[in-house]
Amino acid sequence: MIQETQTDARLESTDRYGEQDNDVMKGHTMKKVTSPAGRRFLSVAAVASVTALALSACGGGDASSSEPIAEETGPVEISLATPAFTGGGAGNPYLALIDAFKAKNPNITVKLVESPNDQHGQTMRTQLQAGNAPDIFYVTAGRGNNQSFASLAEAGYLQDLTDQKWAADAIPASAKNLYYDEDKIFAVPADLAPITELQNTAVLKELGLKQATTLDEVIAQCKTARAAGKSFFAVAGTSGANTGLQAMQLAASFVYAKDPQWDAKRAKKETTFADSDWKKVLEQIVKFKDAGCYQDGAAGAGFDQLFPSVAQGKVAAVFAPAGAVAALRGQVKDGSFDVSVIPGEKAEDTRLIASPGNALAVNAAGKHKGSTLKFLEFLAQPANQDALAKANGNVSITAAVSGTVPAQFPLLEPFFSEPEKKIVTQPNYLWPNSGVYDSLGTGIQGLLTGQASPDQVLKTMDEQYDRGA
Amino acid sequence: MTAQLEQKAEGARVTGRQPRSSKQNGRKDHRGTERRFATWWWFTPALLALVLIHYAPSAIGAFFAFTNWKGLGKWQFVGWDNFAAIAEGGPTTTALINTFIIGISFVVLTNVLGLLLALGLNRTVKSRNVIRTLIFAPVVLSSLATSYIWKFIFEQDGPLNEFLASIGLESLQRTWLGDPSTVLPAIIIVMVWQNVGLVMVMYLAGLATVSPELEEAASLDGASLWQRFNYVVLPAIMPSVVIAMTLMLINGLRVFDQIQALTGGGPYGASETLAVTIYKETFVMGRFGFGAALALVMSVIIIILTVAQRLLLRTNSKG
Numbered sequence: 001m002i003q004e005t006q007t008d009a010r011l012e013s014t015d016r017y018g019e020q021d022n023d024v025m026k027g028h029t030m031k032k033v034t035s036p037a038g039r040r041f042l043s044v045a046a047v048a049s050v051t052a053l054a055l056s057a058c059g060g061g062d063a064s065s066s067e068p069i070a071e072e073t074g075p076v077e078i079s080l081a082t083p084a085f086t087g088g089g090a091g092n093p094y095l096a097l098i099d100a101f102k103a104k105n106p107n108i109t110v111k112l113v114e115s116p117n118d119q120h121g122q123t124m125r126t127q128l129q130a131g132n133a134p135d136i137f138y139v140t141a142g143r144g145n146n147q148s149f150a151s152l153a154e155a156g157y158l159q160d161l162t163d164q165k166w167a168a169d170a171i172p173a174s175a176k177n178l179y180y181d182e183d184k185i186f187a188v189p190a191d192l193a194p195i196t197e198l199q200n201t202a203v204l205k206e207l208g209l210k211q212a213t214t215l216d217e218v219i220a221q222c223k224t225a226r227a228a229g230k231s232f233f234a235v236a237g238t239s240g241a242n243t244g245l246q247a248m249q250l251a252a253s254f255v256y257a258k259d260p261q262w263d264a265k266r267a268k269k270e271t272t273f274a275d276s277d278w279k280k281v282l283e284q285i286v287k288f289k290d291a292g293c294y295q296d297g298a299a300g301a302g303f304d305q306l307f308p309s310v311a312q313g314k315v316a317a318v319f320a321p322a323g324a325v326a327a328l329r330g331q332v333k334d335g336s337f338d339v340s341v342i343p344g345e346k347a348e349d350t351r352l353i354a355s356p357g358n359a360l361a362v363n364a365a366g367k368h369k370g371s372t373l374k375f376l377e378f379l380a381q382p383a384n385q386d387a388l389a390k391a392n393g394n395v396s397i398t399a400a401v402s403g404t405v406p407a408q409f410p411l412l413e414p415f416f417s418e419p420e421k422k423i424v425t426q427p428n429y430l431w432p433n434s435g436v437y438d439s440l441g442t443g444i445q446g447l448l449t450g451q452a453s454p455d456q457v458l459k460t461m462d463e464q465y466d467r468g469a
Numbered sequence: 470m471t472a473q474l475e476q477k478a479e480g481a482r483v484t485g486r487q488p489r490s491s492k493q494n495g496r497k498d499h500r501g502t503e504r505r506f507a508t509w510w511w512f513t514p515a516l517l518a519l520v521l522i523h524y525a526p527s528a529i530g531a532f533f534a535f536t537n538w539k540g541l542g543k544w545q546f547v548g549w550d551n552f553a554a555i556a557e558g559g560p561t562t563t564a565l566i567n568t569f570i571i572g573i574s575f576v577v578l579t580n581v582l583g584l585l586l587a588l589g590l591n592r593t594v595k596s597r598n599v600i601r602t603l604i605f606a607p608v609v610l611s612s613l614a615t616s617y618i619w620k621f622i623f624e625q626d627g628p629l630n631e632f633l634a635s636i637g638l639e640s641l642q643r644t645w646l647g648d649p650s651t652v653l654p655a656i657i658i659v660m661v662w663q664n665v666g667l668v669m670v671m672y673l674a675g676l677a678t679v680s681p682e683l684e685e686a687a688s689l690d691g692a693s694l695w696q697r698f699n700y701v702v703l704p705a706i707m708p709s710v711v712i713a714m715t716l717m718l719i720n721g722l723r724v725f726d727q728i729q730a731l732t733g734g735g736p737y738g739a740s741e742t743l744a745v746t747i748y749k750e751t752f753v754m755g756r757f758g759f760g761a762a763l764a765l766v767m768s769v770i771i772i773i774l775t776v777a778q779r780l781l782l783r784t785n786s787k788g
Contacts, residue, residue, distance in 0.1 A: 122752055125540060146755065155542030237647055238735055297625025299736050300647020305624070435754040446737030451649055464754075 074107060076371045079134035080360075081113045083120040085392070093391030100387075101378050108371045118241075121146035128157045128363065135366040136376060139187050141178035141357045142429030143469055144437055149361050151469065153186035159362035159369060161185045161376075170380040172401045174420070175356045178429050188380050189356035191389040192400050193321040194412060195245055195426065196339040196352075198328070203230065203316045211340055211411065213347040215284060222293035225316055233288070234306050234315040237299035237448050240441020242306065246319040246342075247440055248427055250281040252351035253344025256424040263430040266465065273465070274458040280345075282454035285447055299448040311335060322409055326393025340411045352415035355426040356397050435464035534762035539755045551762035561763070563738055564746040568722055568767075570653060571660070571742060572774075575721030578661045580713055583668025588698075590669070591676045601673070605666035612663060616730035619659045620646065623731075646732050649739040656740055659727055664720065668713045675709030676702070711782045718778055722771050743767040 085092040098110040113134055115123045120138065125146070127133035143150035152158050161167040162184045170188045171179045179185060204210075207228055212218045222232040236242040254277045255262050265271045273279075288294060295301065295315055306318045311332045322339045329337055344350040360379065362372050378384060382398045389396035395406045395416075400423075405416045415422040428437040439460040446452025534551055538544035555561050586604060590597045607615060622628050623645035630642040645655045679702050687697045703710075725744035728734060734741035734749065741749075743763060751760030 129541070146753065151539070151541055151755070157541070238733055295625075297644035297647055300623075300625065300644040300732075302620070433755065438749075438753055442735065442737060445647075445735050449647065449649055449736045449739075451737040451739065 072107070072368060072370045075109070076107060076368050077109045077111055078136065078366070078368050078372050078375060079111045079113055080375075081115060081120070081124065081134040081137040083117040083138060084114040093388055096391060097379060097384055097388060100384070101375055104378070105371075105374065108375065110375060121148075125152070128152065128155075128365075131365060133157070133363045133365070135368060135372040136360055136362050138190075139359050139361045140429065141175070141187070141189065141355060141359055142431075143433065144428035144431040145434045148429070148434075149187040149359065150181055152361065153181055153184075154469075157364055158186040159364045159366070159373075161188065161362070161373075164373065164377070166377045166380050170385075170397070172356060172397060174401075175425075178355060178357070178425070179359070187359040187361040188376060189397055190358045190360055190379065191385060191392065191394040192354055192356045192397055193323050193358060193394045194339070194352055194354035194409070194415075195249055196320065196322045196325075196409075196412070197249070197317045197342050198310065198320045198322075198325050199317045199338050199340055200310050200313055200315070200335065201338050202336040203313045205336075206313075207316065209316070213343050213350075215343060215345050218343065219287065219291045219293070221316075222288065222291045226292040230313075231295040231315045232293045232317060234295045234301070234309045234318045235298050235444075235448075236301050236303040236306050237445045238301065239303040240438055240445070242303055242319060242441070243444035243448075244428070244437050244441040245321075247281050247285065247444060248353055249319065249342045250284050251278060251427060252353050252424050253342075253349040254278070254280045254284070256427070257344060257349040257351050260424060263425075263427060267430075267432075272458075273461045274455065278458055278461075279454050282444070282447060282457055285444055286454065289448055294448070299445055310337075322395070322412070323393035326408070338411055339409050341415065351422055351424045352412060353426050354395065354400065354415070354423050355429055356400070357426055357429055358394070432465060432469045433467060435467060436461050439464045530761050531765055532761075533758055534765045536758045536761075538757045538761075540751070540757040541755075544758065547758065551759045552766070554759060555763060555766055560738055560741065561743075561746060564741045564743050567653065567740060568742040568744075568770075571657060571724060572718060572721035574657045575660055575664075575724070576714055576717045578657065579664050579668045579717045580710070582661065582665045583713065584672050586665065586669040587672030587676055588702075591673065592681075601669070604669055607663045608666045610663070612726040613730050615663055616659060616727045619655075619662075620731050623655055647736050649736055652732055652736065652740045656728055656731055659731065660721070660724060663727075664717065668717065671709045671713045672706060675706030679705040707782075711779065714778060714782065715775055718775060719771055722774065723767070743770075 080094060080098070082092060082094060092112060092114065094112055098112060101110060102108065124133060124137050124139075138147070139149035139152065140147045142148050149158060164185075167185050167188050171185065172189075175189060179187060179189065207221075207224055207230070209221050209224060212221055218232070225232040233246075235246060258277065259265070262271065262276065266273070266276075289298075295309065306320070307324070307328065309315045310318045311328060317340075319342075325337050325339050328335065341350055341352050360376060362369065362376060366372050379388070382396075386396040386398055388394075389399070393408065395409070398404075399406055400416065400419060403417060403419055405413045409416075428440075431437060439457065443452055443457030443460060446457060447454065533544070535546055535548060536544040537547045537550075590601050590604075594600065624630075625644050625647075629645065633639065633641050643651060645651050683705075684697055684701055687701050692700065723744055724742060725748065728740055728742055728745050729748065732740045734745040744767065747760050747763045747767065750756045750763060
C-alpha cells in the first residue's frame with residue numbers, strides 16, 4: 001500500500017520537475033562556438049553550469065523523495081525538529097511521546113532537535129534546500145507565516161500523505177480548509193492553541209475587577225487600573241507577532257462573529273481589509289491606547305518584557321496563546337493566572353480564536369520514510385494527541401472536536417461547549433503570505449506611536465494580500 | 470663619491486644578473502615556465518576559494534535580483550521589475566534616507582570623537598594605556614550582545630530613565646527606542662560607542678608617525694595649537710584619516726546587527742535601513758528576488774560613496 005503510493009508520488013514528482021526544466025529552457029537556443037574567445041566563454045559557461053547544477057541540487061525537492069518506502073526492521077535513527085520549548089516542566093512535550101514510541105518500536109530512535117522559536121521556519125527552509133533537513137518537523141497550518149506548510153508542499157519538499165488514512169482521520173472536518181491543498185494532505189495537526197488574554201487574577205481581584213463582557217467595560221477597567229498605578233494590558237510593540245494576536249482577537253468579534261466566511265470573501269476579492277470591519281479592530285486599539293490601557297512605553301516594549309510584567313503583577317493581562325499559562329503557573333508558584341477572551345462590542349459577539357494550527361510534516365527527501373511515517377502515525381493517534389496537548393498546555397484536538405471543555409481553561413467553557421458557533425479559525429492561517437500579518441503587527445506599532453492611521457495600516461495589509469502566495 | 474657608490478652598486482647588480490643571462494634560452498624559458506607554474510599553483514586554491522565562497526554566491530544572488538523567486542520552488546525572470554519596484558519608493562525610500570542619516574552621522578561622529586580621544590591620549594595623560602584599553606574594549610565585544618544591553622538601558626523602566634528621574638529630569642524620560650524622534654539618535658549612540666575605540670586606535674597609530682621634534686619646531690616658530698594640528702599633524706596622519714573614514718562609511722551604510730537587535734527597524738519603519746529592509750523582504754516576506762535586487766542596489770551605493778569619498782580625500786590631501 002505504502003509502496004504503491006510512493007510510486008505515484010515519484011511519477012508526479014518527475015512530471016513537476018520536467019515541467020520546471022522546460023520553463024527554464026524556454027527561449028534558449030544552443031549555438032556552435034568555434035572562436036578561441038568563444039571556446040573560453042564556453043569553458044567558463046561549462047564551469048558555471050556545473051556549479052549551478054551543484055547548487056540547484058540543493059534547491060528543490062529531490063529525486064530521493066520518489067524512492068519506494070520500505071518497512072525498516074534494523075536499527076534506524078530519525079530526527080524530529082521543533083521550535084525550542086520554553087514552558088519548563090518536563091521539557092519538550094515530544095520527549096515523553098518519543099520514549100513511548102521507542103518502547104513500541106525498539107529499532108527506531110527518534111532524535112529531537114530544537115531551534116529558536118522565531119527562527120524555526122527559516123531554519124527548516126534552509127535545511128530543506130540544502131538537503132539536510134530533519135525527517136519530520138513542526139509546521140503550522142495554511143500559508144500565513146514562514147512556518148506554514150503550504151509553500152513547502154508546493155515546492156515539493158513535503159511527503160504527500162493523502163493516501164494515509166490515519167492522516168485524513170487526524171484532520172477535523174472544521175479544519176479541512178487549513179490542511180487540504182488541492183485535495184492533498186501534506187501535514188497532520190498535533191494540537192490546538194487558543195489565542196487568549198492571559199490574566200493575573202490576583203491583580204484583577206486587587207483592583208476589584210470582574211471579567212468584562214463588553215469592550216466599553218474593558219475601557220472602564222483600564223481607567224481603574226491606571227488610577228491604581230497599574231496597566232490593564234501589556235503589549236510588545238516591537239513584536240508584530242504579539243500585537244497581531246491582539247488584533248486577531250478583536251477581529252474575532254468585530255469581523256468573524258458577523259461573517260465567519262470573511263476570509264473566503266477576501267480571497268475572492270469580494271471585500272478588502274480597508275472596506276471591512278477590520279477598520280473597527282484598529283480603531284479599537286487606538287481607543288485602548290487613548291484610554292491608557294497599555295503599559296507605559298508599550299510601543300518600544302519587547303516580547304521579553306511581557307511575561308515578567310504580568311507575573312510581577314504590574315499589569316493585569318497580556319495577549320498570548322493559552323498554553324503559555326501553564327509555564328506561568330509552573331514558574332510562579334504563588335501566582336494566580338488564568339486565560340480568558342477579550343469581549344466583543346456586545347457580549348453576544350464574543351468569539352474565541354482556536355485552530356489546530358500546530359502540525360507536523362514529513363521531509364520528502366528523508367532517508368527513513370517508512371520509520372518516519374510510522375512515528376507520525378503514532379503521534380496522530382487520539383490518545384497520543386491528548387498526551388501531547390496535556391504536556392504542552394494546549395487543547396487536544398479530540399477534546400475540541402467532541403466539545404469537551406479543557407479542564408485547565410475553565411473560563412473558555414462557553415466557547416468549547418458551542419464550538420461551531422463560538423470558535424473561529426485563526427485568520428492569518430488563511431492569508432496568502434506572511435507579509436499580511438507582518439503588516440498588521442508592524443502597523444499596530446505605528447498606531448501606538450501615532451505614526452500610522454488605521455486606514456494606512458489596512459491599505460498596506462491589502463497590498464500584501466494582493467501579492468498572493 | 471656618491472656616484473661611484475651608485476656605479477658600484479649598478480655593477481654589482483649587473484654582475485649578479487650575468488650568470489642568469491648566460492643560460493641557454495630553452496633552459497631559461499623552462500625555468501620561467503616552472504616559476505610561473507609554481508606561482509599559479511600556490512595561488513589557485515586561494516583564488517578558487519575566493520571565487521566559490523565569495524564571488525560565486527554574490528553572482529548567483531545578483532542573478533536572482535532579476536527573478537521573482539520566493540526562496541522556495543519555481544521562479545521566473547522578471548527583468549528589471551524588482552528594480553522598478555525599488556524606484557517606486559515607499560518603505561524603501563524611508564530605508565534609504567535612514568541609511569544615509571546613520572551612515573553619515575556615524576562617519577562624522579566616530580572620526581571626530583576618535584581623533585579627539587587619540588589626540589588627548591597620545592602622549593601626556595597618565596594612565597593613558599588603561600583609558601585606551603577601556604575605550605577600545607567595546608570593539609571586541611559582540612555587537613549583538615552589546616545591543617541587547619543597550620536595549621535594556623533604553624527601556625521605559627530602564628537605567629537611563631531611572632537616572633533621569635534621580636536627577637529631577639523626569640520631563641526628559643521617554644521610550645527611547647519606541648519614539649520615532651529619538652530612535653535614530655539612540656541607535657547612532659550605540660554604534661558610535663562600540664566603534665569609536667577602533668577609530669581612536671587607527672589615529673593613535675597615525676600619530677605615532679608624527680615626529681615630536683617637528684611639532685616642537687613648529688611651536689618654536691610661533692605656530693598656534695590649531696596651526697600645528699592643521700599643518701603638521703593632519704598631513705602626517707592623512708593615511709589614517711582615509712582608512713578610518715572609508716571603513717566607518719562602509720560599516721555605517723551596511724549596519725544591521727545593532728538595528729535588528731535594538732528595534733527591528735521600528736517603530737513602524739522609523740529606524741529601518743536598507744540592510745534591515747533586505748532582511749525583512751527576503752526572510753520575513755519571502756521575496757528573495759526583491760531582496761536580492763535591494764542588496765545589489767545597496768552594494769552599488771556603498772561602492773559609489775566609498776570611491777567618491779576616497780577621491781575627495783585624495784584631492785584634499787594633495788591640496
